[in-house]
Amino acid sequence: MSDARKAILAALRQEPTTHVPPLPEVMTSAGGPTVPLDDRIRTLTEILAKLGAPVDVAADMTAVSTRIREVLAEHGATSLALSDAPLVQDAAKELPDSIEQFAHDADREQLLRSNAGLSTAQCAIAETGTLVLVAKDERHRLATLLPDLHIALVPASRLVATLGDGFAQLASDGTSPDSPTITFVTGPSRTADIELELVVGVHGPKALHVVIVMDA
Amino acid sequence: MTGTPHSRHANAFHAQANDALQDATLKKALRNATDLFAERRSAAIDAVPDWEALRDHARKVKDATVARLDHYIEQFADNAEKAGATVHWARDAKEACAIVTKLAEDRGAKRLVKSKSMATEEIHLNKALAERAREPVETDLGEWIIQLAGETPSHIIVPAIHMTRDAIGQLFVDKLGIPPSNEPKTLAAHARKRLRDHFAKADLGISGVNFGVAETGSILILENEGNVRMTTSMPKVHVAVMGIERVIPRFADLEVFLRLLPRSGTGQHLTTYQSILTGTDNQAKSAMGQGPEEMHIVLLDNGRSKIAVDEKMRETLACIRCGACLNACPVYQTIGGHAYGSVYPGPIGAILTPQLAGMHEAKPLPFASTLCGACKDVCPVKIDIPSLLLELRQRAVEGDGKQAPAKRGFFELLTWRMWSWFMRNPTRYRFATALARLGQRLPLLQKTMPPMAAWHSTRELPKLAKKSFRDTYRKAKKESNG
Numbered sequence: 001m002s003d004a005r006k007a008i009l010a011a012l013r014q015e016p017t018t019h020v021p022p023l024p025e026v027m028t029s030a031g032g033p034t035v036p037l038d039d040r041i042r043t044l045t046e047i048l049a050k051l052g053a054p055v056d057v058a059a060d061m062t063a064v065s066t067r068i069r070e071v072l073a074e075h076g077a078t079s080l081a082l083s084d085a086p087l088v089q090d091a092a093k094e095l096p097d098s099i100e101q102f103a104h105d106a107d108r109e110q111l112l113r114s115n116a117g118l119s120t121a122q123c124a125i126a127e128t129g130t131l132v133l134v135a136k137d138e139r140h141r142l143a144t145l146l147p148d149l150h151i152a153l154v155p156a157s158r159l160v161a162t163l164g165d166g167f168a169q170l171a172s173d174g175t176s177p178d179s180p181t182i183t184f185v186t187g188p189s190r191t192a193d194i195e196l197e198l199v200v201g202v203h204g205p206k207a208l209h210v211v212i213v214m215d216a
Numbered sequence: 217m218t219g220t221p222h223s224r225h226a227n228a229f230h231a232q233a234n235d236a237l238q239d240a241t242l243k244k245a246l247r248n249a250t251d252l253f254a255e256r257r258s259a260a261i262d263a264v265p266d267w268e269a270l271r272d273h274a275r276k277v278k279d280a281t282v283a284r285l286d287h288y289i290e291q292f293a294d295n296a297e298k299a300g301a302t303v304h305w306a307r308d309a310k311e312a313c314a315i316v317t318k319l320a321e322d323r324g325a326k327r328l329v330k331s332k333s334m335a336t337e338e339i340h341l342n343k344a345l346a347e348r349a350r351e352p353v354e355t356d357l358g359e360w361i362i363q364l365a366g367e368t369p370s371h372i373i374v375p376a377i378h379m380t381r382d383a384i385g386q387l388f389v390d391k392l393g394i395p396p397s398n399e400p401k402t403l404a405a406h407a408r409k410r411l412r413d414h415f416a417k418a419d420l421g422i423s424g425v426n427f428g429v430a431e432t433g434s435i436l437i438l439e440n441e442g443n444v445r446m447t448t449s450m451p452k453v454h455v456a457v458m459g460i461e462r463v464i465p466r467f468a469d470l471e472v473f474l475r476l477l478p479r480s481g482t483g484q485h486l487t488t489y490q491s492i493l494t495g496t497d498n499q500a501k502s503a504m505g506q507g508p509e510e511m512h513i514v515l516l517d518n519g520r521s522k523i524a525v526d527e528k529m530r531e532t533l534a535c536i537r538c539g540a541c542l543n544a545c546p547v548y549q550t551i552g553g554h555a556y557g558s559v560y561p562g563p564i565g566a567i568l569t570p571q572l573a574g575m576h577e578a579k580p581l582p583f584a585s586t587l588c589g590a591c592k593d594v595c596p597v598k599i600d601i602p603s604l605l606l607e608l609r610q611r612a613v614e615g616d617g618k619q620a621p622a623k624r625g626f627f628e629l630l631t632w633r634m635w636s637w638f639m640r641n642p643t644r645y646r647f648a649t650a651l652a653r654l655g656q657r658l659p660l661l662q663k664t665m666p667p668m669a670a671w672h673s674t675r676e677l678p679k680l681a682k683k684s685f686r687d688t689y690r691k692a693k694k695e696s697n698g
Binding site: 129 | 281
């Protein structure tokens with residue numbers, strides 16, 4: 001044990017605490033009333049619309065690929081960084097050759113040069129409009145961060161109602177997050193550091209586009 | 217524009233506050249910003265039906281944690297190490313700076329990037345690293361701006377709140393050689409481009425910590441820009457500096473704090489990004505660039521353990537650094553962050569700084585408040601800042617064995633003695649108020665006689681009624697009886 005550790009712990013124990021208030025039970029919104037999928041989709045769409053991030057619903061993989069192509073075209077994107085998720089690999093197969101593709105383990109310079117990134121989300125939270133990216137389950141840390149446009153495929157089965165439901169999913173055993181990195185993403189990157197005027201896209205993606213995949 | 221108060225000397229406060237009061241641009245910028253934040257905050261919390269329950273609950277969690285901080289911080293450290301992080305303990309600023317500097321030097325890391333962190337401001341980490349030719353590049357837009365300008369943050373959440381777009385535009389022309397612009401969008405685009413070069417080449421990233429989870433050893437960092445994600449994923453080494461009071465017991469406790477913090481700080485229901493980092497990715501070396509190979513957490517005491525065992529002041533450590541009390545405070549709204557001359561400004565700074573840095577460094581701060589209670593009303597964890605300010609005032613004046621008593625001036629003592637003498641006896645009280653009524657008919661006397669003259673130069677004395685309540689009451693009683 002380091003000297004500093006000993007000293008700090010000793011200082012904290014220096015005076016016996018006369019009153020230790022009990023730690024309250026966890027307060028959580030998890031496990032509330034069941035919210036129908038349509039309502040979860042509507043809430044997610046409304047919240048993300050306010051943040052400038054469109055949400056589409058795609059019935060199957062063909063629709064997903066079509067939508068990706070259209071969104072890339074809207075943004076004039078010609079290169080796409082891919083995560084290693086099977087859903088992403090499937091969708092990418094259908095894309096035209098004019099779109100240059102980079103795998104998740106591509107050179108960092110290439111990832112920095114990509115116009116767009118494609119990933120799934122391990123969970124999405126309707127209440128807050130949040131995508132939950134769990135790095136243990138998908139190599140998507142940089143593909144969702146470096147390119148100007150992030151397209152996220154969200155299997156409808158992973159769309160939960162509340163923030164608490166999201167945390168409950170992350171810690172299925174109730175305690176451990178079990179992934180070195182978990183990133184919550186709610187809309188595109190933004191700042192208001194200059195005279196509090198909103199600027200979208202300062203370091204992270206300038207645009208976020210969500211596609212809910214019904215049959216995945 | 218006010219000068220940057222590098223001097224942290226206590227006596228500087230009044231001069232700095234006075235400078236700020238003369239600065240019309242600063243006053244306007246502060247007013248706009250604090251009004252806007254206050255507006256957004258109330259809109260955001262109005263949409264939460266159980267806001268009060270959330271606040272009460274969060275406070276209970278914090279109270280339980282701070283009372284057993286030894287237990288929770290040790291649990292946090294053990295679990296972080298189990299997950300693959302290396303935990304360092306720092307008793308004070310000097311030790312913390314030495315740890316980070318050594319980490320950088322041992323790895324030959326020369327190019328450092330950093331995301332916003334009040335704890336690293338508190339220990340003046342940049343200065344320590346700069347002395348070893350390793351000054352980190354600040355990557356939060358606001359922090360980068362003030363780093364370019366050679367200034368210090370003036371707000372916990374919006375560090376460059378005191379600078380206008382024109383001043384920032386001119387700064388970018390001078391320092392970056394860009395074509396003139398005062399458009400935030402254009403300026404941010406230049407920042408994005410410049411800072412990406414730094415991220416791509418950086419070999420060590422430094423961040424702060426918003427919450428550390430004892431049961432998992434995870435840290436959570438909130439942000440809007442994406443620079444925290446960059447700082448904690450692109451360089452090979454990540455160093456997080458965490459005040460020991462940032463710990464919360466359970467992973468599931470994060471939900472309540474995430475509901476409270478962004479709404480209180482910026483009025484957002486959530487900030488754009490939350491990074492939850494738990495140790496290292498054991499595949500970091502093989503799967504290129506998906507996370508740092510090393511994670512270090514520096515646990516910083518720097519006066520916190522002293523506050524934790526001080527039963528009267530302990531609730532100071534419940535603070536989650538949202539900045540709501542700054543925006544609500546009429547004093548902060550008027551003088552801004554720099555006038556405080558301390559890293560933490562506003563009401564929270566006025567209670568935190570004297571305890572962390574010592575009363576000798578910050579004696580005027582507990583007195584720089586009207587005790588109006590606006591800070592307590594908006595605090596998401598209901599810290600009773602006015603009561604803590606009063607306690608600190610008492611300690612500043614009387615000393616408490618830990619802090620030396622203040623030397624009271626002869627006139628101050630005389631004034632209070634006289635006040636007390638007049639107030640204790642009805643006849644003397646009547647005489648004094650009669651004298652005051654007479655005095656107010658002589659405005660010249662008020663305007664020239666010290667100390668009234670100084671007070672009078674910017675204000676009018678409240679008018680006393682022509683007749684006292686006592687006289688009116690007596691007269692009315694007499695008439696009704698008569």
